[in-house]
Amino acid sequence: MKTRVSAAALAALCLVSAAAPARAQSVFGASFLGEHRFTGSARHRALGLSAYAVRDSAYAVVANDAALADITSVTFSLFESFSSSGVRSGSATADINRFQLPTVMIGVPLKKGFAVGVGYRERFEGRGEFSYPLAVEGGSSGVERYRHRASLFAAPLTAAWKAAPWASVAASFNLERGSIVDVSTVLFRNELFGDVESRRDRSYAGVSWSGSVLLDPHSRLSLGAGWNSAIDYDVSESFSYTNDALDSSAAWDFRLPASWGAGAAAGITERWWLSSYYWRREAPDPAGYRQLSGSIGAERLVSFGVERRRAAAGGFFARVPLRAGYYENRWHLEYPAGRPVRSRFFTLGSGFNLPGGPGAIDFSLEFGRIGSIGDNGVDERVFRFSMSMSASETWSRRRSER
Amino acid sequence: MKRTIAYALAALAMALAASCSSDPEGPVMERFLDDGTYGVKAGExxxxxxxxTGTAVSVPQGVGTARLLVLGRMRGLEYRAVLLKFDFTRSAADSAKTVASARLRLPVQAVSPENASVLVSFHELLEGFDDADTIVAVPAYRPGPIPDSLGRTTHELGLGEIEFGLDTASVNAWLSGRRPLPGIAVVWAAPPDTNSTVEMNARERGTDPCAVRVTYAGGATGSFGAAADYTVVTFAEPxxxxxxxxxxxxxxxxxxxxxxxxxxxxxxxxxxxxxxxxxxxxxxxxxxxxxxxxxxxxxxxxxxxxxxxxxxxxxxxxxxxxxxxxxxxxxxxxxxxxxxxxxxxxxxxxxxxxxxxxxxxxxxxxxxxxxxxxxxxxxxxxxxxxxxxxxx
Structure with a gap:
């Protein structure tokens, strides 16, 4: 009973554990809230994040919550991504590997055309650990080390309804939580020396609402649109130091403005589809980041994709979907002021159904760049491998419970 | 086929994540740190x-439990005297005997430098002492040294000279109780050479302590080991x-x-x-x-x-x-x-x-x-x- 869903969850755990040695998100993600994560499966990424208007009955991890109404059985889905990048900053270079925590959702159809979903979605993530030699005049040399951990996430409770064969709608209540921790440690490689640590913990808590629609006005045309309310975070901030007499705390508010997006997908033929998506959020007030005043702008995503969908019959290659896309994501962060950080990626991908039953594995490859030497003085050439898995199973009461 | 591909992909993902390592991020993060974009800066x-200022403070403290007694001088330390106390209680059979000859045995164990010696004299203390006390100066003693049977009052104490004659009249007086002996002070008869020491067993060593050895008229012998002993050290350097x-x-x-x-x-x-x-x-x-x-x-x-x-x-x-x-x-x-x-x-x-x-x-x-x-x-x-x- 429920073995496929359990197995999928176990596989997810294994992948997360195996990824532990990797570290760090984008070097730009150590500033402000971190690197924005767009939700969706690897199919969505393979289409350059343009699949907002693409229906997908295989996944509970969807770009558009309204697509959740298409699932017909209990579905567990996860998405995770591994990146490898070469960073250039002036004359300095570094090869950095990254692992992004999975997005996990489980969708449960309560009746045909009506499903609920619950899970975990990362909104922003930033990780970094960097250190510098510290010369102390006339004495021993030490190390200045910084550690940054940022994770803002949502726990959505989603209801999706297929109101008509050509129209689905969804609403979601999102518990918004997260923390951003910065630790500065000065240490000496000597047992007689103690470390001196300064630490700032920021805890974010709030709620948001979101709604979306997915329309099929024509068999070869889909339209999607979505809106997420502003998130008013209550931020609890505490400072702790080795010299604990200096410990202090504060509380303040941070507002992440509402966001909205709209997309379309059109079938050129039965199997070849084009898709596109536009998403935007206005600039938040950089509360808590006064050093970034004037350096925070609106975030925007523009994306395009093309997909050759799998054929029901034919040879191996005919039954394998092919996907490609391109997206440009303009970050909130401008570095320096007036020069927004941009991610530009070309994407490829494919997928196949799980052997033995309902479910799918999709993967995507992304080749792109975050930032530019010309605009930002820093760029990251990124290769990203993402994978999503989904397992579906019809749940029914045990015979003894009937 | 599909199963094989699924397993291969899962294995690839784990291998990628587990096997790759990152370069240090410090060099590429430095600009964000320096220009304040990162927003955190370690304190200086x-x-x-x-x-x-170091000030020497004397806190008198006894060392009466040391296992060796020392006379001499060493880098500012002056081992000025060795105090010995004896219990002359005798058995009933010996109590009426007269001492024909007596010697003070000081079992020297080590000298420094080689062949070093110290010229000493023996004096009767005027008051007793306790080796649990702290004694920072040589206690008062009779100024006249105890002579040996030949009338000599100074002796060269070294590895080759560890027994010295004592005036038998004095010893008979101590043993009979006619003149109680609070103790004997072995003191310098002349300032020893700089950085020379002579060391002898203290009773705490548990073997061959300093002793007064006697031979009674008639040939019987007796030995009275030190019941307490103490090295008096002074130090006066700033x-x-x-x-x-x-x-x-x-x-x-x-x-x-x-x-x-x-x-x-x-x-x-x-x-x-x-x-x-x-x-x-x-x-x-x-x-x-x-x-x-x-x-x-x-x-x-x-x-x-x-x-x-x-x-x-x-x-x-x-x-x-x-x-x-x-x-x-x-x-x-x-x-x-x-x-x-x-x-x-x-x-x-x-x-x-x-x-x-x-x-x-x-x-x-x-x-x-x-x-x-x-x-x-x-x-x-x-x-x-x-x-x-x-x-x-």
Whole structure:
């Protein structure tokens, strides 16, 4: 009973554990809230994040919550991504590997055309650990080390309804939580020396609402649109130091403005589809980041994709979907002021159904760049491998419970 | 086929994640740190040197339980006298006997340098002593030395000369109780050579103690071992020296007002330069007993800064260890939580006291430079709190 869903969850755990040695998100993600994560499966990424208007009955991890109404059985889905990048900053270079925590959702159809979903979605993530030699005049040399951990996430409770064969709608209540921790440690490689640590913990808590629609006005045309309310975070901030007499705390508010997006997908033929998506959020007030005043702008995503969908019959290659896309994501962060950080990626991908039953594995490859030497003085050439898995199973009461 | 692909992909993902390593991020993050974009900046780290004043404080302390008795001089230490006390209680059979001859046996075990000797004389103490007491000066004794049977009053004490005749009339008087003997002081008859010592067994060694040996008329013999013994050592040199056995300690005082209240201390040290040319680690006798020349020290924060107070002699331990007192070198004694506690107001700054950790058991000397570039100082490493930019 429920073995496929359990197995999928176990596989997810294994992948997360195996990824532990990797570290760090984008070097730009150590500033402000971190690197924005767009939700969706690897199919969505393979289409350059343009699949907002693409229906997908295989996944509970969807770009558009309204697509959740298409699932017909209990579905567990996860998405995770591994990146490898070469960073250039002036004359300095570094090869950095990254692992992004999975997005996990489980969708449960309560009746045909009506499903609920619950899970975990990362909104922003930033990780970094960097250190510098510290010369102390006339004495021993030490190390200045910084550690940054940022994770803002949502726990959505989603209801999706297929109101008509050509129209689905969804609403979601999102518990918004997260923390951003910065630790500065000065240490000496000597047992007689103690470390001196300064630490700032920021805890974010709030709620948001979101709604979306997915329309099929024509068999070869889909339209999607979505809106997420502003998130008013209550931020609890505490400072702790080795010299604990200096410990202090504060509380303040941070507002992440509402966001909205709209997309379309059109079938050129039965199997070849084009898709596109536009998403935007206005600039938040950089509360808590006064050093970034004037350096925070609106975030925007523009994306395009093309997909050759799998054929029901034919040879191996005919039954394998092919996907490609391109997206440009303009970050909130401008570095320096007036020069927004941009991610530009070309994407490829494919997928196949799980052997033995309902479910799918999709993967995507992304080749792109975050930032530019010309605009930002820093760029990251990124290769990203993402994978999503989904397992579906019809749940029914045990015979003894009937 | 599909199953194979699924497993291959899962394996590939795990292999990628587990096998790849990253370069240090520091170089590519440096610009974000320097221009303030990252928003966190570690506080400044400083090393400060604080001058220290070292004052020698005498805290009288007995060493009557040492296993060797010493006469001579060694790098400022003057082993001026050996005090001996005897119990002349005799058996009933011997009590009426008359002593025909008597000798004082001083079992010398080691001399330094080779063939060293000390010219000594023996005197009757005017008052008794207790080897559990602290005796910082030679007690009063009869000025006239005890002669031997030939009338000689001075003797050369060394490896080859360890028994000396005593005037039998005096011995008969001691044994009969006609003239009680509080004790014998073996003192210098002439100043010994610089850095020469003669060492003999103390009763604490448990074998062959100093003794008065007698031969009675008729040929019977008797021996009276020392019931108490004591080496009287003096030390009068100026400067910061810790001397075990005398208990001369060094009180280091300093002022921490220059350390910011916001500082967090990594480490602090009391930095001293030992004067190997003045140090005494072990005598030849100590080495013969298997003792080392290392000077065990104990550093504590006294409960009182008043050197005359009993609370000055005790306090909270800060560090202990050993140092080589006969080698000139810079030593750094870690102060651990002392400086942070003082800065937080958790304890008062009454300075620090350095002493021998075998103050009651061994006579050793550790001397420290006190002025110029070798003068003692405190070395403190601290870091100010990081700048996070603060709440909005």
């Amino acid at each position: 780290t400083r090393r400060v040197v604080i001058p220290v 400067g910061p020296s810790c001397v075990g056995g005398l208990a001369r300690r060094v009180h280091f005082t300093f002022d921490l007002v220059g350390i910011p209240a916001r500082a967090a201390v990594h480490a602090s040290f009391l930095v001293l330069k030992t004067r190997g040319d003045l140090g005494v680690g072990a005598t030849a006798g100590d080495l013969g007993l298997g003792l080392t020349y290392l000077f065990p020290y104990y550093l504590y924060a006294p409960d009182s800064a008043d050197t005359l107070s009993g609370d000055f002699r005790k306090g909270t331990g800060v560090d202990q260890g050993t140092l080589d007192p006969v080698v000139s070198q810079i030593i750094r004694l870690p102060l651990r939580g002392f400086v942070p506690d003082v800065l937080k107001g958790l304890r008062a700054n009454r300075g620090l006291v350095l002493q021998s950790n075998l103050e009651t058991g061994r006579i050793q000397r550790a001397a420290f430079a006190s002025f110029g570039e070798d003068a003692p100082y405190l070395e403190i490493y601290y870091t100010l709190p990081a700048d996070f930019g603060g709440a909005p």
